[in-house]
Amino acid sequence: MDVIVIGGGIGGIATAYQLRAAGHRVCVIERHATVAQGATYGHGGAVLPSPLDVWFGPTFMGTRRANKTGILFKPGFDAATREFAKKLALLRDPEAFTAQYARLHPLVELSRQAIADIDGLFEFDYEQRTGLLHVFRHERELAQAAPAIELLRRFQVPHRVLTPKECVAAEPSVPDDPPFAGGVLLETERTANCPLFTKLLKHILEEGGVQFRLGREAASIRLDGERAAVELAPLAPAGTERKRSREVEVVAADAIVVAAGTGTPALLARVNRRLPLHPLRVHTLTAPIAYEEHAPHITVVDSVKRIAMTRVNQRLRVAGGAVLQSAAKAAKPLPGDLTRRALALLGQGTHDWIPGAAKVSAARPWDGVRLFSSDGLPVVGATSHARLFVNAAHGPAGWGLACGSAKVIADLVSGVTPDIPADTLAALSIDRF
Ligand SMILES: Cc1cc2nc3c(=O)[nH]c(=O)nc-3n(C[C@H](O)[C@H](O)[C@H](O)COP(=O)(O)OP(=O)(O)OC[C@H]3O[C@@H](n4cnc5c(N)ncnc54)[C@H](O)[C@@H]3O)c2cc1C
Known part of the structure; x- marks a missing residue:
């Protein structure tokens, strides 16, 4: 045809x-x-989504406070945006989340197979790296991630739930002070360069x-x-x-x-x-590595704020900082103060989890819109x-x-x-x- x-x-x-x-x-x-x-062009690098990576579920967008969720709310929502946020919030319920992820899972596995076939045929080098470490600041957040961790077990995705000490051992660029609750290591999951x-x-x-x-x-x-x-x-x-x-x-x-x-x-x-469908503006910062000894060798993800910090050769790519606003406004550039706040979330994420790894002051910002459905x-x-x-x-x-x-x-x-x-x-x- x-x-x-x-x-x-x-x-x-x-x-x-x-x-x-x-x-x-x-x-x-x-x-x-x-x-x-x-x-x-702006992808954050994670190849396949795990139950911890999807943008719905118990750990996603629990409040309207950007410093807790990593998502900025632009004031002045229209009815459609309120409806979108309301429907997405229903998936915070552990049972609803588990059922919805279980529906998505076969597509994730089909993708895994399709990418493996392409890798086998062409042996492309697209800057693949292995290993993702999801980190959690508070015990309450780690507890909220329990349904996602249970899904990892159920679908036999190789993973290890780590104490803070074990997280630091797995990725020494993560500091043990201030204290944090722990992490989940996905040793075999990959990041790569999508463009x-x-x-x-x-x-x-x-x-x-x-x-x-x-x-x-x-x-x-x-x-x-x-x-x-x-x-x-x-x-x-x-x-x-x-x-x-x-x-x-x-x-x-x-x-x-x-x-x-x-x-x-x-x-x-x-x-x-x-x-x-609802458009969400998302940001990236691409910064030169500052000190090799502080640079992560696996991707570190602030799991609740959905901020991913991925090393790409001599650069660090930080992705996240989403802004929820009315659909009609998403096509227009953001007001400068919102852009600054979104990028500050990314800078803070880097400072919190891999301090000294990248020269954030010299980072190149980028933002793009991606479409979401409310389910x-x-x-x-x-x-x-x-x-x-x-x-x-x-x-x-x-x-x-x-x-x-x-x-x-x-x-x-x-x-x-x-x-x-x-x-x-x-x-x-x-x-x-
Ligand atoms: C900051 C950021 C970080 C992300 N991180 C990740 C990640 O870590 N892992 C992951 O899996 N995904 C990630 N994503 C999501 C992922 O990048 C997108 O879901 C994916 O790239 C969407 O691909 P697409 O082809 O559907 O859309 P696009 O890449 O937007 O492509 C659509 C294309 O259609 C063209 N087009 C549109 N309308 C027309 C028209 N009328 N005529 C002709 N051409 C048209 C556009 O020019 C565009 O090139 C991220 C996205 C962003 C923005």
């Missing part, structure tokens, strides 16, 4: 890879001049005959019974900066996959499919139109989940039953809203 994938982030590129592997002819449409420029992985995969796709329409924006989707098509926004004629040509180009296909990150709801709204799961699957598919809203775990969700999409497009349980497929489906 001829399949169009809209979006050149990890979601779109992984989808194109699985579609090509399934024998389809694929065209990727991306509005930027190259791939991995959206949320994929690099995306670009390496793109190269393989180009060699495999996948067509890339870069620098082109999908303006709308056209659907009828027989064929589907994407209308491309007109290009500005050469030599003109602003004026656009009136010529509309339409690319037809047998199927379309929307993997357009935060651009997904707008594209689907044009075919009357409204998704209650914590992505939107992956078919739609009510047989030729339209969606792969989006992976929230904090789009890097890891991309390769598995891409496989689900490729199976659905090919008319094959995906290799995940039916309740997982239903929980990811667009029809659940």
Whole structure:
């Protein structure tokens, strides 16, 4: 079949890879001049999400105090944002959390397998490192993480619950003073460079005959019974900066996959499919290593504040500092004081857990928006139109989940039953809203 994938982030590129592997002819449409420029560019590094990493559950967003949760609330919520926060809060209940993570788990495992297959085939070097240490300041927080730790045990994810002394032994850059409650070491989980992985995969796709329409924006989707098509926004004629040509180009296909990150709801709204997804602005700091002896050799995660500190060669990448605000405001740049507060959370996280490791004053800040659903799961699957598919809203775990969700999409497009349980497929489906 001829399949169009809209979006050149990890979601779109992984989808194109699985579609090509399934024998389809694929065209990727991306509005930027190259791939991995959206949320994929700013990833924090964790490859696969564990029950401790997902952005829902008993330890997530317990209060509105940013210094406790790592999440900033921008005043002036609209009703939709209040509703989003309220629904997400329901998953703080341990039973609800456990049931929801259990639905997601098969997708995590499918991704693990898909990434292992890609690693086995191409032996890419995308700056992989092994080991994540989740740390907890207070006993109460560690107790709240008990359902997640129980899920690690149930799904046989290799892990060790550590005393503070054992944490310091596992990662000597973590100070034993001030005191903290302990940690969970995920020795075999990996971090890596997601944009690099995306670009390496793109190269393989180009060699495999996948067509890339870069620098082109999908303006709308056209659907009828027989064929589907994407209308491309007109290009500005050469030599003109602003004026656009009136010529509309339409690319037809047998199927379309929307993997357009935060651009997904707008594209689907044009075919009357409204998704209650919420954008969250998230920050990173990339700082040079200050003192080698203080730099962590495994990734350290402030588990409650969801701040991940990952070493990438001679740099430290700190990711987190999310800002919850009304959806309409998320597309606009944040006011300076909020940006400063979000970045200060990241600086504080570094100071608390790996002091002296990085030159935070010389750090390069970045921020990007990622889409969340209020039930914590992505939107992956078919739609009510047989030729339209969606792969989006992976929230904090789009890097890891991309390769598995891409496989689900490729199976659905090919008319094959995906290799995940039916309740997982239903929980990811667009029809659940
Ligand atoms: C700070 C930060 C830290 C993160 N840390 C992690 C982590 O540690 N682990 C993890 O697994 N995930 C992490 N994530 C999440 C992960 O990065 C995202 O879930 C993932 O990159 C989303 O990929 P995507 O392809 O869906 O979206 P994107 O990367 O945003 O790609 C979507 C693409 O679609 C294009 N597009 C949109 N609309 C159109 C249109 N109309 N026409 C043409 N092109 C269009 C955009 O230009 C963009 O390139 C993090 C995200 C952020 C922001």
